Amino acid sequence: MNKIVALAGVVIKELYRRKDFYVLFVLTALLTVAAGMVNFFNDDKIIRIVKDVCLMLIWVSALIIAIVTTARQIPAEREARTLFPLLAKPVSRGQVLAGKFLGCWLATGVALVVFYFFFAIITGSREHIWPWAVYFQAMWLQWFMLAIVIAMVLLGSLYFAAPSSTSTISFILVVGMLGLGSHLNTLALQQPEPMQSLLAGIYFAMPHLEWFDLRDFVVYDQKLIAWPAFALATVYAVVWTGIFLLLAWFGFRRKNLST
Amino acid sequence: MKTSPWIALVSLLALAFTVATSLSSRADIWSKRSKSNNFFGVIFGDGRKLFANQFFTMADVYFHSGYYPSIFDKNSAEQKEIISASHGAKETEEDEKKEDFLGQPKDWIDAFGRHFRLTEHVHLEQGNEREMLPWLRLAADLDPQKIETYTVGAFFLREHLGKTNEAEAFLREGFHNNPENSELLFELGRLYQDSADVTRARNVWELGVKKFLALDDAGKKENKLVFDQLAVNLGRLEDAAGNFDQAIKWLRAAQSVSPVPGELQIQIDAIQKKLAAPASVPATK
Numbered sequence: 421m422n423k424i425v426a427l428a429g430v431v432i433k434e435l436y437r438r439k440d441f442y443v444l445f446v447l448t449a450l451l452t453v454a455a456g457m458v459n460f461f462n463d464d465k466i467i468r469i470v471k472d473v474c475l476m477l478i479w480v481s482a483l484i485i486a487i488v489t490t491a492r493q494i495p496a497e498r499e500a501r502t503l504f505p506l507l508a509k510p511v512s513r514g515q516v517l518a519g520k521f522l523g524c525w526l527a528t529g530v531a532l533v534v535f536y537f538f539f540a541i542i543t544g545s546r547e548h549i550w551p552w553a554v555y556f557q558a559m560w561l562q563w564f565m566l567a568i569v570i571a572m573v574l575l576g577s578l579y580f581a582a583p584s585s586t587s588t589i590s591f592i593l594v595v596g597m598l599g600l601g602s603h604l605n606t607l608a609l610q611q612p613e614p615m616q617s618l619l620a621g622i623y624f625a626m627p628h629l630e631w632f633d634l635r636d637f638v639v640y641d642q643k644l645i646a647w648p649a650f651a652l653a654t655v656y657a658v659v660w661t662g663i664f665l666l667l668a669w670f671g672f673r674r675k676n677l678s679t
Numbered sequence: 680m681k682t683s684p685w686i687a688l689v690s691l692l693a694l695a696f697t698v699a700t701s702l703s704s705r706a707d708i709w710s711k712r713s714k715s716n717n718f719f720g721v722i723f724g725d726g727r728k729l730f731a732n733q734f735f736t737m738a739d740v741y742f743h744s745g746y747y748p749s750i751f752d753k754n755s756a757e758q759k760e761i762i763s764a765s766h767g768a769k770e771t772e773e774d775e776k777k778e779d780f781l782g783q784p785k786d787w788i789d790a791f792g793r794h795f796r797l798t799e800h801v802h803l804e805q806g807n808e809r810e811m812l813p814w815l816r817l818a819a820d821l822d823p824q825k826i827e828t829y830t831v832g833a834f835f836l837r838e839h840l841g842k843t844n845e846a847e848a849f850l851r852e853g854f855h856n857n858p859e860n861s862e863l864l865f866e867l868g869r870l871y872q873d874s875a876d877v878t879r880a881r882n883v884w885e886l887g888v889k890k891f892l893a894l895d896d897a898g899k900k901e902n903k904l905v906f907d908q909l910a911v912n913l914g915r916l917e918d919a920a921g922n923f924d925q926a927i928k929w930l931r932a933a934q935s936v937s938p939v940p941g942e943l944q945i946q947i948d949a950i951q952k953k954l955a956a957p958a959s960v961p962a963t964k
Contacts, residue, residue, distance in 0.1 A: 460816050461816065461849070463842070636797050641744075653795070
């Protein structure tokens, strides 16, 4: 476990040395503050559009950080030839993968905490209420959704040729899952066979990332989601993360790294 | 021959400045886009209208606090409720049932997924209607010819938020962009009537009738309902002001287009009775 934590620490250091997070945070902050400063019909109590814009930017930024950071981990190690000395140490391939995953996930978690803290300050300064429990649920589920994404990207990075292609394909997949995930079954019913069975099969087999998006609950000041459902969603994310990590390990342990 | 790069740079800047002064007046003629005083007009040109409807829909989504059908759900193409609400429609229990677009869960994934979706049908109230305003403002900027944006926005500003001045300014902006539209004049008249400014309400509604009468046959057919509202409201206004002859004239005009001419006849009969009785209220016009 210590080896995995040490490897994760290196990934976290890499994130705060690179400028991706800072650029995305400044961009999010600027756009949110700009949205908050627009005057609509001389009403200074309007807040939902600011929340909407800020949360959308947080989601986009977190996805960019998670996908781009993860996609370059293994290929960069191979390209810089630092993977061989690393594996020459008493570290297994599985531990390398687990360390990379944990590092990316924790780094994304740190970024999310900063983003949500900023969100809470901005909205709280205008609304004068801080529904911390709703924010916690929204951030927690987003973080666990990112765990699935990071594990999936890690798997993809072992097979795709370059980090850029891994990132692009991952973005398309994640956006597709978030946008169409809950409607795929409805769409399937409107299709002729064999497309109907194919879409229905994908619907039941894919990870449902859309469950982890609680932005509407935050924007529209809705009550908390039931804690048992919240816990089940967390378990669901852990299971899917485990599936992707196992698949990645199956691929990585037999992969010829010298080519 | 060697030339200093600084001299070259200064020469190029001077040349660019000279050409710009010569071209700026002509460039305005080349592009209609540059004439727009609207930010979105400059950026998107006429393409901005494509987004306007989406932004108007977003106002409706906010009106429902996020409980809204997506393009994949049934009832997604129905008329937007903010339009009905702004025209005085009240929702019945039956309407609410009809809007339960989610229906029964189709499978366990759908059933579990509903924990993470908004499933309660609520409308904005108690001043929270203000949250829709940014989308209506943006929709108006994107498509200044979309009349509903102004009428719906002005309704919520006036009726729910008590912002009469902002509502008037928004309607006037709409009228500035659509000078031939009588629906905007009708809404403006309602606003003046609510502010007890009867004279301005009358003038604006009469202008609305003039605009309607100037339309061609197809336009008149399309705007029948607006004329009906204008004439009925003018009739009621004149009745309240004691101008009974005028009131009857307007109500008779409304009868020609109204879906309920019988009800208007009852109002006409009541006014005629008042006319036959000795006058007690002095006429204001």
